[in-house]
Amino acid sequence: MDLQELRITAALAYLELDEEEYEKLEGAVDQMLQYFSKMMEVDVSDLPPTTHALVRENRTRPDDVLPFTDTDSLLENAPETEARFIVIPNIL
Amino acid sequence: MSSMTRWIGLLSDPKNLETYQRYVETIEPKIGAFLEFDPRRGLTESSAEGPLKGVPFAVKDILAVKGFRLTCGSRILEGFVSPYTATAVEKLQQAGAVVVGKTNMDEFGMGSSSDTSFYKRTNNPWDLDRVAGGSSGGSAAAVACGLVPFALGSDTGGSVRQPAAFCGIYGLKPTYGVVSRYGLVAYASSLDVVGICASTVEITAEMFTHIRGKDDRDQTSVEPPVKAWGNEGAERQVRRIGVVTGNLGLEAGVERAYKTTQEVLRSLGYEIEPVELSMLEYYAPVYYTIAMAEASANLARYTGIRYGYRPEYAENPEELVRKARSEGFGDEVKLRILLGTYVLRSGFQDQYYQRAQRIRTAIRKDFDRVFHEVDVILSPVFPTQAFRHGAEGLDPFQQKVADRFTTAANLAGIPALSFPAGLEGGLPVGFQLMAPVFAEDLLFQVARRFAGVVPPPKAPTNTSPWS
């Protein structure tokens, strides 16, 4: 993966990396992609993908309301709140 | 069951509780198994009665326990307290068992040493200069030095089995879905299972019966067919054991122990048959492609907005999220998120992610084939014994390549049990048995008979009066 692709990928993943990190990661990323390329040896044309490990049956739940009672604890985990809103900076 | 008797009721008695805490306080500073230790808090959430009344157990810090912190070894969840409890933990609490603390781990389960934890390193109870393995290193170490009879871990590609082997204990990776994943912080959702670290086969099997079962909160969970259960008197008897052969690249000590283990099993009357796993060399690439892809999405929720680490200053949401993630995640996690994002990108997805999913099908088929010939499979867990901390040990890439034996069970969804097979050079060696889906009983059957000949070793740091 060239540096340009690495930057695009980092942007998609919302990772902000400094130049030193890019340098370090570039090698590690290449090493892994090299390793992944071993998969190209396998003829996959007749193989359906496995997306779920063990699928046995439909799983759904009935449309019943079961409120979570301790919503305050969810707000307590938020770094900043105001009048029950979760607050983030947004300077236009 | 004799191995459990001394633990039952232990924490229900305040005097014993104090003795217990003192023991942990003498051992823990050397080992560093726990990120948080608070048996008194754990007591408030457990049933006062039940078959596991007062039995202490530890929980890997990737499983949610209400009132305890849930950090996954990551800075990005610094200070985060869980408002709910994982299903597997809840089931044990209902049976009376008590959570004494949360154990150290590789950040988000990504590693084989527990050294990628943001908070501390965990030392191997057999040699403090060495790693306890990972990612469930804290759980395995806590069991190995007698701090708890068992601990919960998680196994995405070997994270319970490898530290169990490094610490000389048992490590169970159940069939995918048989234990609810609700409350298990996701690394790679289609591979993750809740696993058990325990000091004996009996405890492993017993705890497994406690935590298994279909859960409404996990729609990938399954109820196993009834007749596959039961330890004693199971209908099926293992006769043939397939042994993975070929050039496996094992360390000399491990190689030696592997041969000895086969001999012992043969002496127990099992037919030992060499089997070749034709897809072996693809396990790790396929595993890492899928795991990283899923991880890149699973870890997207950590942004510093609703919980966890928030950077000092940001002007807008985008900057806030980027800073939180860049400062909150460690190098290994960032590497895996990057790779996972990349293999899913349009233009690359066919070549990597989709191809890996297709090969995963071939791997499952290969196991189906082998299980037509043998009842269970014996294989190495890891090519080495516990390695040293830092530069003298294995580098991150070597560690990944070394996962080739353990990742298979996760890719195929089958159960696997890592069991101790004696010592080599003063350090434990462990091997794993793999069985068809839902056939955990076969694993326990063989491991129990093996332990009759080669009992699990006791770590020098383990001076616990209860184990």
Add this chain to the structure above:
Amino acid sequence: MYQSFIGLEIHIQLLTQSKVFCSCPVRFGDEPNTNVCPVCMGYPGVLPSLNREAVKYGYVVARALNCQLSPVTVFERKNYFYPDMPKNYQISQYAFPIGRNGYMDIEFRKKKKRVRIHEVHLEEDAGKSIHAGDLSLLDYNRAGTPLLEIVTEPDLEIGEEAEVLLQNFRRMVRYLGVCDGNMEEGSLRCDANVSVNLRGQGLGKKVEIKNLNSSRFVRLALNYEIARQEEILSRGGTILQETRLWNENRDITEGMRRKESAHDYRYFPEPDLPPFTADEIFLKEVEESLVELPDQRKNRFLTQYNLSEALAEFLTAEKSTADFFERTVGQGADPAAAATWLSSDVQKLLNRQGITLPASPLSPERFAELLVLLQEGKIHGKLGKQVLEILFQEDKSPAQILKERGWEQITDLGTIGGIVEKILARNPHVVETIRKGDMKPWGFLVGQIMKETGGKADPRVVQTLLKERLQASSLYLLTFGGAISGRRDRDGMVVPGGSIAIQKILQQDPAWKDRVRVEELPGEEILSEEITPADWATLILRTASLLQEGNAKGIVITHGTDTLAYTASLFHWLFGKAEIPLVFTAASLPPEEGTEAAQNILQAVELAAQGRGGVSVVFGGERFEPVNLRFSSLDPMRFYTWNQKRIRKEAPSPFPLFGGGLEEESLRMRIEGIVRRVFIVKVFPCMQGEQLLSLIKAGVRFFILELFDTGTANLRQSPFSLKKAFEIGKQEGVHFFCTSQQEGIVDFSGYVTAHALWKEGAIPMGGLATESVYTKLIAASLYAESDEEILRWMEANSADIG
């Protein structure tokens, strides 16, 4: 010539009790972050659990949109970062959505279109953020609400069509009970994409438009955007592929200020949710959840209850209204009466109280009881309205109300008969006048009888008894000018009007002697080319009152030949539903100059005496339908029907019977009000379209354009085209009804230029001739309160009877 392509992405929040992947309530308006849990807040370690009802609603909508339903549907993760979205991936669908390849039929400006549905998929909604100063405030109550996305193919061309589709869709989901369809509150949301290109070149650069929170904005924004893109292209510019926002304060679309970063959603199957298999039991449940959809129900109402288009449309707009109507009819009420009352008096009361029908105290049972009382003549209309008002205030049945207030009607023949006798005896000279054929004092007599009974006598019984006693039911002949009732003066010119000649013809025929009441309408001494609104007002009101009094068995109207096509069709629209025959006839020469007039009159009288109800025309031994008449003055002089084969389909009047109820003066003013704003234009090669602008400036708002063929005209960018007139017309609220100069059907098919006219706003009038369109417009204006209503009447066909 440009072509435009519009596709819509519609999101609807499903009306489930709980969220799609957790058990939190779906409820809005609560305090922030109260309807949340670790799952919908994206906490570490939680898992989604699929709500079966949400999946079912999804399949129901997909089925109603005629989609191919997926036997197995799969959820996938759509990855992108957004502060409102807790997991930073949205659980959505990609490779295996619930449904695909469906369609929805719409009709706009009489043009039917099948809009293809690309797919229907289920996903989760995000939370909401409010910007305040330098902060954003996040509320996740909405996060995890089940959201169904419907994506259409780019089959729409203009904003109006998109608006129609959206309105139909909204009505459909409300019928199905899966969404409340509230666009202001965001439970129904619509994004649109538009591209414009030279005709025949396929799709152009796609521009997305967001922030469309009403169907009106959808129309305005799309039309603005199409015009903007056409303008850029015509200058030789290129369109920027982008997302634009609708600015409702400025009525324009604007490029987004903050540039969105490039997306790559990296879809992959959601490992936490197993694929969903739609098994037989599930599909059966889906089928059972389907209800009759608005269009089907409307069509059924048209035929089953024989309702007008407008009433059927009104009744089926809301499922609750349609259900109410059918329950009322099920209790024995007359469908036409139930529909009319619901759309007028009941609706007025609802509006006054600001409530909806299902929320009102009126029940179908009580409403039906009231209507049956009216039907059986037990109460009269005025009393009915009073009872209805009380039904909205008191919890009592109509019978109870009548009893308590002593409002029960007298229907007993004996009682009323006695009173009739008394009144007749009291007014001998009035009786004499009526017996002679002058019906004017009829109303006086009825009034006297009603007064005597304190208003309680059943008016219908009164009418019947009076008719019996005075033997008043008879044939009428109204003279309305023209040569048929005229004579030639000394200069050899035809002088119209009068009735002497006609009286003579009737008296000479033994069959009709003394059997036809001939009336000269005031001011009828005109030639038919001299007709003014006042003349039509007189004729219309006299006809209406004859129909209301109920004494006429049939009515003949003598008329000039030149404009007979107009008056006859006007009467058809107004009185097409009359129960007795209304027969027009005419002659080219005065009666004294041959047998033509006499023959036509006698045939008309015969038809009036025996024919079926409604309007017809008799001339030269033939009977004609009243619409699409054309007169040929060549020898032999004759009428013929334009587009004869088509006319059975176009002809039935969509209007209810015109009841009069107006002063002559105000009817005249209403007619003047419309004709002042109408202009008929025949297009011709090299026509200067801009000349129409001066007419628009002068107040013309309705053009009837006589086009070529199936509706073609020049719309190029040139002074010799209609382009400018349409552009300005659109801004000024001008409507263009299109007929053809050739016999044929105007449906804007076949030619690019015709299609362009439709796009620009022209309304095709099918097979109707210009004269009939003009009178339909006059008729429509008498029923409508606004230009929009006029438009609706003009587009309305009644049920096909062809």
